[in-house]
Amino acid sequence: QPHFVESGGALVQPGGSLSLSCEASGFNLVYYAVRWFRQAPGNRREGVSCISIDGGKISYKDSVKGRFTISRDNEKNTVYLQMNNLTSEDTGVYYCAFTYYCSDFISITEYKGWGQGTQVTVSS
Secondary structure: OOEEEEEOOOEEOOOOOEEEEEEEEOOOHHHOEEEEEEEOOOOOOEEEEEEOOOOOOEEEOHHHOOOEEEEEEOOOOEEEEEEOOOOHHHOEEEEEEEEOOOOOOOOHHHOEOOOOOEEEEEOO
């Protein structure tokens, strides 16, 4: 079953940085766009950032613009999320999932390859 393996989550203080990785397992990432999602306790899963197949189209949730950077290495079958200047609002489990292109109009139910996620906790 194609899925992602997310890693890099940790406990970090406000203002700190983390680098998350999302490795594709069982499929070739080169054919898909990838979106990072996160889910805080009691909240719905929300999209954070998306990167197109060739990396030419990138989008971010407004609250993370200027702080997060998404990138991909198709040779390593991996997508990354560099997160800087973290706040408590960034706390949650971070997931990757794939689709064919980046669009805010794609329902979350259309995404595939959900992994176990990686926990990010921002707290002093």
